[in-house]
Amino acid sequence: MTDRSAIPAPKLEIINPDATPEEIAAIVAVLSSLQTTPPPPKPRSLWAARQRRTRAALRPGPGAWRASALPR
Helix, strand or coil: CCCCCHHCCCCCCCCCCCCHHHHHHHHHHHHHCCCCCCCHHHHHHHHCCHHCCCCCCCCCCCCCCHHHHCCC
């Protein structure tokens, strides 16, 4: 025996007793198509990454000015 209070109330109730199964299916299809999921987040460009704004620590010393233009 099932407890009636545990069964959730229906979210859709057909009031017209003359509704055909095709009409009910059409209504359900339209209502289910209205449910939208949010679009996935847009990936951030690497140009906008915070890591690009930071730079390596300066290392003063002999030849540092020459090494500053060289790739690391």
